Amino acid sequence: MEGRPLEDRELVERVKRGDVIAYETLVQRHQSAAFRTAYLVAGSANEAEDAAQEGFLKAFYAIDRFRSDAPFRPWLLAIVANEAKTRLRSASRRQTLALRLTEGRLEGGAVPSPEEAALARSEKERVLEALGHLGEDDRLVIGYRYFLELSEKETAAALGVRRGTVKSRLSRALVRLRSVMEEGS
Amino acid sequence: MTRRRDPALAALLQEAARGTAFPETPALAESVRERIERGPMPVAEVRLPRTRPPLLRPVLVTLLAIAVALGVTLSISVTARRAVADLLGVVGIRITFGDDPPGSPTPARRIRLGDAVPRKTASELAGFRVLVPGAAAGRPAIYFDRRVGDRGMVTVVYPRAAETLAHVDLLVSEFVASLPAEYVKKLGTLGSRITYTDVRGVPAYWVSGDPHYFFFTERNGAVRQETIRLAGNVLLWEEDGVTFRVEGAGSLREARRLAESLR
Numbered sequence: 001m002e003g004r005p006l007e008d009r010e011l012v013e014r015v016k017r018g019d020v021i022a023y024e025t026l027v028q029r030h031q032s033a034a035f036r037t038a039y040l041v042a043g044s045a046n047e048a049e050d051a052a053q054e055g056f057l058k059a060f061y062a063i064d065r066f067r068s069d070a071p072f073r074p075w076l077l078a079i080v081a082n083e084a085k086t087r088l089r090s091a092s093r094r095q096t097l098a099l100r101l102t103e104g105r106l107e108g109g110a111v112p113s114p115e116e117a118a119l120a121r122s123e124k125e126r127v128l129e130a131l132g133h134l135g136e137d138d139r140l141v142i143g144y145r146y147f148l149e150l151s152e153k154e155t156a157a158a159l160g161v162r163r164g165t166v167k168s169r170l171s172r173a174l175v176r177l178r179s180v181m182e183e184g185s
Numbered sequence: 186m187t188r189r190r191d192p193a194l195a196a197l198l199q200e201a202a203r204g205t206a207f208p209e210t211p212a213l214a215e216s217v218r219e220r221i222e223r224g225p226m227p228v229a230e231v232r233l234p235r236t237r238p239p240l241l242r243p244v245l246v247t248l249l250a251i252a253v254a255l256g257v258t259l260s261i262s263v264t265a266r267r268a269v270a271d272l273l274g275v276v277g278i279r280i281t282f283g284d285d286p287p288g289s290p291t292p293a294r295r296i297r298l299g300d301a302v303p304r305k306t307a308s309e310l311a312g313f314r315v316l317v318p319g320a321a322a323g324r325p326a327i328y329f330d331r332r333v334g335d336r337g338m339v340t341v342v343y344p345r346a347a348e349t350l351a352h353v354d355l356l357v358s359e360f361v362a363s364l365p366a367e368y369v370k371k372l373g374t375l376g377s378r379i380t381y382t383d384v385r386g387v388p389a390y391w392v393s394g395d396p397h398y399f400f401f402t403e404r405n406g407a408v409r410q411e412t413i414r415l416a417g418n419v420l421l422w423e424e425d426g427v428t429f430r431v432e433g434a435g436s437l438r439e440a441r442r443l444a445e446s447l448r
Contacts, residue, residue: 020218021218023217023218023221024215024217024218025214027213027214027217027218031211031213032210034213035207035208035210035211035213036207048208049211049213052211052213053216053217053220056213056217057217057220057221060217062365065365099205099206099207101204101206102204102206123197124197124204127194127197127198128205142198146195146198146201149202171190174191178194
């Protein structure tokens, strides 16, 4: 029994040798990111679940093509996002994403006044609502960077583009997000 | 569109992201493992949609299209029959797997292959030059079925009775798709025997035994399932983005001879 959790790279090597349990560990480790990625594209929990599950299956069957020295998560997320997009297109529909805030407290140590808290919450709700009206590519690049907190490098791998392209895509997506927010106000 | 920095928006997004309530992540590990252990059947395992009528499910429609294209009498293994029957049973449609007509020589089957078209038309429709095995005896019929793959599938048929397709000896199918080696390899875990060979130096696979289906990927990355339609073995390979399938050859040697004579 090994004392430390296996790294993705080690698990991938095991999967390549036919270890399904190792793959189950990878699924457990990345299912949240996969599901959220699919949700950002599909905008529906049911569709996101299906897309994430299919994405994991496709990744399993394509694992021999995966370079073990590359990070697993961006590669998986690219497959899941592609699956979610394909499903959306096959269904010929555009899903508006509806994100909502938790009932939790504001970040930071200071205790805001009820008015400040309400204002801050309203601003965040506005940005989430605007995000839901963006196209799937804009949602993905923003989602990867801000919601899944992928690094620029990981985002580039997940989107299959260069790091410089991530910067420009993100910049354009934020401009569009701001524009949608202003239109809505 | 002008690119400009908007640190206030970035900060707002960061805060909003931290406070966002995503739907609860479903536990996927067990269901994924179960599906892997049951084998690569992504099409047959699709769950019914909860928000749309089941028949609208695109993957399901694809499977149905394939099933219809193949006709109602399929030559597939018991396992594959059960998987297809289970799936179709879910949506309330039954397919009857009939026995061979009395006196019918094996591997004769009634198969629907699409529309009979001239070779030139088939090439135009499919988007690649359709090849015909020079080593095959007789004059082939050529069919185009737009329901298979993302550009449709061409099948070159050498039937004993072309007008009914009741006594097919040899099928050569060609369609735009890739044939990832790992999918072929996985068939080995499902009861098929895979013999690695080549066609003019291109890696090829001689698939024998159950189950009689294989998987390919369309250009958009979608994984599709295709049924092997004649009893016996099949030679599969991919060349320049086109997947080829030779069914009905008696042996690997004969299949390779036919494959290498494609012109």
